[in-house]
Amino acid sequence: MLKKRYLLTPGPTPVPPECLLAMAKPIIHHRTKQFRAYIAEATKGLQEVFQTKNPVITLASSGTGAMESAVCNLLSKDDKVLTVSGGKFGERWAEICKAYGVNVKIIEVEWGKSVDPAVIKSELEVDSEIKAVFTTLCETSTGVKTDIKAIAEMTKNHQAIQVTDAISALGAEEIKMDDWGIDVVVTGSQKGLMMPPGLAFIALSDKAWKLAEVSDLPKYYFNLTKANKSLANSDTPWTPAVNLIIGLVEALNIITSEGIENVLKRHELLAKATREAVKAIGLGLLAPESPSCVVTAVKLPETIDGVELVKKLRDKYDVWVAGGQAQLKGKIIRIAHLGYMNKFDTIVGISALEMALKEIGYEFELGAGIKKAEEILTG
Numbered sequence: 001m002l003k004k005r006y007l008l009t010p011g012p013t014p015v016p017p018e019c020l021l022a023m024a025k026p027i028i029h030h031r032t033k034q035f036r037a038y039i040a041e042a043t044k045g046l047q048e049v050f051q052t053k054n055p056v057i058t059l060a061s062s063g064t065g066a067m068e069s070a071v072c073n074l075l076s077k078d079d080k081v082l083t084v085s086g087g088k089f090g091e092r093w094a095e096i097c098k099a100y101g102v103n104v105k106i107i108e109v110e111w112g113k114s115v116d117p118a119v120i121k122s123e124l125e126v127d128s129e130i131k132a133v134f135t136t137l138c139e140t141s142t143g144v145k146t147d148i149k150a151i152a153e154m155t156k157n158h159q160a161i162q163v164t165d166a167i168s169a170l171g172a173e174e175i176k177m178d179d180w181g182i183d184v185v186v187t188g189s190q191k192g193l194m195m196p197p198g199l200a201f202i203a204l205s206d207k208a209w210k211l212a213e214v215s216d217l218p219k220y221y222f223n224l225t226k227a228n229k230s231l232a233n234s235d236t237p238w239t240p241a242v243n244l245i246i247g248l249v250e251a252l253n254i255i256t257s258e259g260i261e262n263v264l265k266r267h268e269l270l271a272k273a274t275r276e277a278v279k280a281i282g283l284g285l286l287a288p289e290s291p292s293c294v295v296t297a298v299k300l301p302e303t304i305d306g307v308e309l310v311k312k313l314r315d316k317y318d319v320w321v322a323g324g325q326a327q328l329k330g331k332i333i334r335i336a337h338l339g340y341m342n343k344f345d346t347i348v349g350i351s352a353l354e355m356a357l358k359e360i361g362y363e364f365e366l367g368a369g370i371k372k373a374e375e376i377l378t379g
Contacts, residue, residue: 004318006345006348008321008336009320009321009336010322010338012190013192014340014341014345015194015196015247015251015340016340018254019247019248025243030240035242038245039231042058042245043055043231043234045252045255045256046058046203048260049255050175053178054204054206056203057201058245059202060198060241061200062188062197063165063187063200064096064200065200066188066201066202067093069202071100071102073219074161074208075097077101077102080105080129080131081097081130081132081134082104082132082133082134083107083133084133084136084146085106086110086113086115087144087325088141090136090165093136094106100217105123105130107119112142112287114289117151117154128158131160132161137166137168137169138168141334142287143294143295143297143334144286144290144291144292145173145294148164148175148182149176152164152181153181161184161207161208161211162184164185164186165186166186166187167188169191169292170185171194171260171263172191172264172267172337173292173293183205183208184202184203184204184208185202187201189244191294191338192267192339193251193252194254194339195244195251198244199241199245199248202224204224254340266342267337270343271337272376273350273372274335274337274349275296276373278296281353281354281357281369282364283301285299295335296336297324298334300332304360304362305330306324306329306331306332308360310322310333312356312359316356317352317355319352321349321353333353347370
């Protein structure tokens with residue numbers, strides 16, 4: 001039977017054909033006015049999506065490169081920081097900080113739950129030496145959304161900067177960098193920005209740039225001061241990912257043409273349809289209290305092996321979803337609603353899930369999930 005791939009993972013996500021065609025053009029030299037025009041256009045579009053007046057720096061790396069650059073450019077050895085650990089990507093903040101000799105206090109959160117902003121407020125009140133609070137807007141490993149707006153409000157009157165990993169969430173969850181007072185936002189290209197992996201982005205507030213002036217941690221390739229100086233001339237200090245940036249311009253044009261508010265509403269609708277559909281066939285949600293619009297983490301009965309379910313969906317139905325990580329391996333699957341996706345991608349994903357579950361003997365009313373999803377998507 002003819003197979004057609006449906007990529008419903010929380011990264012990489014599908015890439016629009018306009019972007020693929022743009023990236024297929026013959027490569028041009030990067031130290032030219034022609035390429036600097038692409039950088040200028042991409043930066044303007046990124047500022048609109050980040051909702052900031054400050055420059056957004058583009059790096060040739062995965063999103064983790066932007067995370068590392070936030071640590072090594074803004075902190076000094078033995079600085080104190082807070083990190084929130086409620087999943088694999090919150091853990092990553094602590095791992096990077098420790099690698100640079102930073103003193104880390106970890107706020108542990110049950111996987112599937114969101115951190116209570118009051119806990120962060122309490123930590124800031126008792127320790128005036130904390131230099132940064134590292135958070136994750138969407139913890140992609142659990143599908144949990146964090147109340148970044150409330151946390152940023154708490155750092156406004158503290159010396160600490162608020163650093164947000166929005167790698168999976170930018171373009172899918174509301175985030176207003178300037179209005180909310182977020183000091184640092186990082187993201188990557190292969191999520192809501194609808195591009196292949198290979199680009200990372202970081203924007204700093206004026207408060208964060210002041211910390212960058214006194215940071216003594218080692219940095220070379222990820223030196224944001226050098227990058228920002230080059231960006232003032234629509235240039236980069238090192239060789240950029242030329243064709244990825246050309247494709248990025250197309251992706252940003254698609255996003256801004258739809259309108260960022262409409263993009264967010266689309267993600268919200270697809271996420272709601274998915275959540276209600278899986279509940280209609282008797283499955284649970286890992287994060288029922290604070291679900292993200294990026295990805296839905298679906299709890300599976302003990303009788304179902306999540307690893308095998310992911311494999312069956314991929315190999316037989318060509319529908320690619322993600323499995324659980326660490327202690328959640330085999331216990332959940334993760335269905336994304338991210339980036340270049342519409343209501344029919346969601347319908348296909350739910351339909352494939354129903355067929356795979358029926359095949360392995362899970363008892364439910366076939367079509368119940370599709371019916372519920374269609375009711376929401378047409379309501």
